[in-house]
């Protein structure tokens with residue numbers, strides 16, 4: 125996977141060929157692509173090999189063309205508020221999944237060697253934020269030998285809600301510098317100012333890298349082909365943007381490459397600062 129060689133243009137071509145072809149199997153169709161293929165100035169060598177890395181996502185698309193699983197396809201609205209037709213919704217969903225998969229892998233090799241610890245530490249003393257929150261899955265709880273705050277009060281609120289949760293009359297993030305909480309939205313690790321994830325080594329690397337949290341594998345370049353909105357009732361809306369978090373040093377270094385990646389994928393690009 126290479127940020128300069130996004131896989132989506134290749135998948136897009138394959139999907140469009142598949143829609144008009146009599147083939148039932150999209151991955152088999154990929155084997156009929158030439159060994160070297162140029163798309164918008166990008167040369168893909170052995171494109172069918174690249175396609176195999178996202179075969180399960182493309183097979184999900186294929187099942188929709190073959191009119192299986194169409195009931196499982198969620199409703200997606202376009203920017204104009206109109207519901208997308210079945211094919212456009214299936215393509216948008218497939219694109220979201222393929223970009224998530226690709227950027228997650230790209231993140232691992234961009235972030236790992238940097239020795240940057242921004243995602244693993246609480247705010248600095250001069251920061252406006254009091255704490256950072258790192259979502260933790262239930263099955264990841266065993267990774268932490270930290271206080272687990274699972275109170276009726278915590279389960280009724282969220283970390284950023286006002287008024288903030290107090291424990292023994294003290295703001296929760298002041299009571300424990302690092303702890304895991306069970307909120308109304310699920311578990312999260314709260315790192316207060318000056319604190320750090322217990323797995324962060326002095327060398328700046330992660331002690332449990334191969335088992336690190338799912339969220340720690342996520343890129344700082346997020347595909348938002350489809351956005352989930354929760355305004356009273358959950359709905360999916362087509363956004364077609366790449367969101368890149370400006371705090372991250374590799375995002376700053378690769379600004380041009382990220383913008384080019386977005387263009388090749390037919391998306392707008394937004395750079396956003398997350399931590400203040």
Ligand code: SF4
Nearest residue numbers: 244321323324330340
């Ligand atoms: S688990 Fe590892 S990568 Fe994740 S926050 Fe902790 S030290 Fe960082």
Ligand code: SF4
Nearest residue numbers: 235238240242243372
């Ligand atoms: S800010 Fe970027 S480079 Fe730093 S730890 Fe987070 S993802 Fe890695």
